[in-house]
Amino acid sequence: MSDKKTTHFGYKEVPVDEKADRVADVFHSVAGKYDLMNDLMSGGIHRLWKRFTIEISGVRAGHKVLDIAGGTGDLTYKFSKLVGQDGLVVLADINESMLRVGRDRLTDRGVSGNMVVAQADAQYLPFPDNTFDCITIAFGLRNVTDKNLALRSMLRVLKPGGRLLVLEFSKPQSELLNKAYDTYSFRLLPFIGKLITNDSESYKYLAESIRMHPDQETLKDMMVDAGFANCEFHNMTGGIVALHKGTKP
Amino acid sequence: MKLDPTINAAMSATLEQAINSALAFDPASRQAIGELAGKSLLIEIVEPEFNLCLQFESEKVAVTSHHDKPTTRLRGNPLGLIQLALSDNISLSETGVEAWGSTSLLAELQRILSKLEVDWEDALSPYLGDVVSHTVATHIRNRANWINERGHDIKRLAQEFLTEELRATPTRSELDRFNREVDQLRLAADRLQSRFDKIKKTPPTNTTEKG
Numbered sequence: 001m002s003d004k005k006t007t008h009f010g011y012k013e014v015p016v017d018e019k020a021d022r023v024a025d026v027f028h029s030v031a032g033k034y035d036l037m038n039d040l041m042s043g044g045i046h047r048l049w050k051r052f053t054i055e056i057s058g059v060r061a062g063h064k065v066l067d068i069a070g071g072t073g074d075l076t077y078k079f080s081k082l083v084g085q086d087g088l089v090v091l092a093d094i095n096e097s098m099l100r101v102g103r104d105r106l107t108d109r110g111v112s113g114n115m116v117v118a119q120a121d122a123q124y125l126p127f128p129d130n131t132f133d134c135i136t137i138a139f140g141l142r143n144v145t146d147k148n149l150a151l152r153s154m155l156r157v158l159k160p161g162g163r164l165l166v167l168e169f170s171k172p173q174s175e176l177l178n179k180a181y182d183t184y185s186f187r188l189l190p191f192i193g194k195l196i197t198n199d200s201e202s203y204k205y206l207a208e209s210i211r212m213h214p215d216q217e218t219l220k221d222m223m224v225d226a227g228f229a230n231c232e233f234h235n236m237t238g239g240i241v242a243l244h245k246g247t248k249p
Numbered sequence: 250m251k252l253d254p255t256i257n258a259a260m261s262a263t264l265e266q267a268i269n270s271a272l273a274f275d276p277a278s279r280q281a282i283g284e285l286a287g288k289s290l291l292i293e294i295v296e297p298e299f300n301l302c303l304q305f306e307s308e309k310v311a312v313t314s315h316h317d318k319p320t321t322r323l324r325g326n327p328l329g330l331i332q333l334a335l336s337d338n339i340s341l342s343e344t345g346v347e348a349w350g351s352t353s354l355l356a357e358l359q360r361i362l363s364k365l366e367v368d369w370e371d372a373l374s375p376y377l378g379d380v381v382s383h384t385v386a387t388h389i390r391n392r393a394n395w396i397n398e399r400g401h402d403i404k405r406l407a408q409e410f411l412t413e414e415l416r417a418t419p420t421r422s423e424l425d426r427f428n429r430e431v432d433q434l435r436l437a438a439d440r441l442q443s444r445f446d447k448i449k450k451t452p453p454t455n456t457t458e459k460g
Contacts, residue, residue, distance in 0.1 A: 048258040055258070055313040237255045 007145055008212050016145055035072050037203075040192055047074075049241050052234070053136060053167045054078050056245060062086040063133040066157065068122050069093055069140020073102035073111075079136075080111045090127075092120040093140075122150040127157045134158075138167040142213035151226035158248040164228060170235070170242035171215040177238045185210065216242045252299035257314040261301055265312035271365065272309065274372040281361045283307045288354055291319035295326055321350040334362065343428070 006013045038046045054075065059065055061084040067076045070091040079089045091106070093099045096119060103117045120126050122137065122144050135154050144150045154164050172178040185207035193203030214222060216233050219242075223231045228246030235242050272279045285305035292301045302316040323330065325346030332344045333355075341348055348355065369386030370379070377385065411418045419427065 045255060048255050048262065051262060052254045052258045052314065055261075055315040058317050234254050236253060238253065243254070 008209075035074075037193065037196055040196065041189060045237060049167060049236055049243070050074050050078075050138060052236065053138060053165055053243055054082070056234070056243060057134050057136065057163060057165055059083060059134050064131060065089045066125075066127070066132045066135045067091050068120075068125075068135060068137040068154070069143070070138075071095075071098045071102055071140075073106045075136055075138055076102070076115060077106060077109060077111060080106075080115050083114055085114055087114055089115045090118055090132075091115060092118045092122075092125075094119065094121050123153055124149075125153045125157050129156055130159045131157050132159060132162055134163050134165070136165045136167065139169070141166055141168050141219075142209050147214075148222060148226060151223060151228070155227050155248055160248050162248050164223070164244075164246045164248070166219065166223075166244040166246075168219070168242065168244070169210040169213060170219075170239055173235060173239035177240070181240060216244075219244055250297050252297045254314065257299045257301075260299070261312040261314050264301065265310065268303075268310045268312065270372075271367055274368045275366055276368075278361055278365050279308065281357075281364075282310060285354065285357065288320040288351075289316050290354060290358065291316050291322045292330060293322065293324040294330065295324065319350065321348065321352065321354045323348050323355075334359075 005016045007016050042049075057065075057079075059079055059082045061082070063083050064087060065079045065083060067073075067079065067089060070076050070093050073091055076089050076091040083089055091099070091102055093102065099117055099119055106115060118126070122140065123146055135158055137150075137154070141147055141150065151164075158164060172181050186204075189207055190200035190203045193206075194200035197203075213219075216235065216239065220231050220233055223244060223246040227249070229249040231244065231246040233242045233244045272282060282305055286307045287305070289302055289304045292303070294300070300314050302313045302319060304311040304313065304316065323333075323346055325333075325344060329344035329346045333341070333346055369389050370382050373382035373385055376382075412420045
């Protein structure tokens with residue numbers, strides 16, 4: 001019997017060292033049409049979820065912000081306006097394709113001088129201790145192989161008093177919404193994915209990975225265990241998405 | 250009942266868009282808003298519970314649903330807050346709205362709001378052309394003035410009818426006196442509560458005589 005450690009990739013169990021490659025394949029496949037798909041899948045509501053995240057971040061001029069799994073740079077764009085020329089925003093993503101799309105898009109929108117791009121693994125962030133005033137990870141944590149390791153890595157690079165914001169799909173708070181959401185994500189979502197990106201498997205993974213992600217209370221406990229203080233969460237759109245906030249003591 | 254943050258964010262995004270669109274066509278108000286740069290007004294609305302925070306910048310207003318340290322904080326029900334925003338000379342006590350922080354910001358905002366005058370010609374001309382937009386803008390201004398005047402008339406007549414003819418509602422001076430008396434009663438009740446608490450905390454004195 002093999003004693004090789006496994007983790008989940010959607011509903012499948014895969015060896016730990018394979019998950020990152022499999023997730024990378026998903027995002028290589030969808031990178032080009034990622035924004036269009038986000039708008040289609042959420043009806044544009046993902047912009048409101050991100051807007052609320054920015055409001056809660058408390059980021060202001062001169063701050064250093066790390067946008068992990070920043071993908072196509074939605075949050076980085078807003079943060080770059082808030083931190084001004086004295087601040088810095090690092091757009092980080094493990095996936096080269098996503099990062100390339102994000103970097104090009106931000107350059108096209110005139111963001112420069114206070115933004116850098118880094119290909120980085122959330123579990124092993126390549127930054128010195130106590131560097132950032134705020135770290136955000138939006139719709140990225142569920143794809144990380146070892147979430148506890150990633151949370152500890154984020155805690156390390158945050159300044160004392162700095163905030164971590166985790167925006168992620170979560171568990172709907174009403175049974176009715178849960179059922180409607182299940183039907184939508186397992187029936188309609190792969191169909192839209194097939195139509196737009198010619199890749200229904202990636203969107204099947206999306207739906208499965210959301211169900212496998214820890215619910216609100218579990219993620220909050222994980223943040224407390226990692227060493228964050230004042231941990232709390234805000235349910236959005238009935239709990240379909242939750243924003244978790246924690247502070248480095 | 251607390252409003253879902255998604256709806257709150259949608260409302261703040263819509264309000265931000267509306268305010269900045271209006272300011273784009275009113276340079277005087279935009280300049281006046283610019284003088285408030287760095288200040289913020291957090292409005293906490295109860296029933297349903299949600300927040301709107303106006304953050305003033307040099308050229309625009311950012312609207313969010315959250316602020317850690319606002320310059321001024323208002324808390325009240327939607328009706329009282331609308332009453333406060335629309336009336337020129339109204340006090341907080343009349344609306345049931347509570348305020349914390351700098352109240353000079355409120356006076357300044359009320360002044361800017363009363364002088365807001367959108368240049369409709371400028372706003373419409375890219376879509377309708379100069380001649381048509383001038384006609385439409387004149388129509389909008391006349392209509393707005395007419396509605397404003399009729400609004401004042403209706404308010405005055407209704408007030409007179411209710412207070413003088415029907416005697417169904419108290420006059421303004423009677424209401425003010427009543428509000429003052431309620432305030433005094435509240436203060437007296439608070440003082441009584443404090444005394445009561447103090448007496449409760451005082452340990453009972455030992456009255457047993459030594460024999």
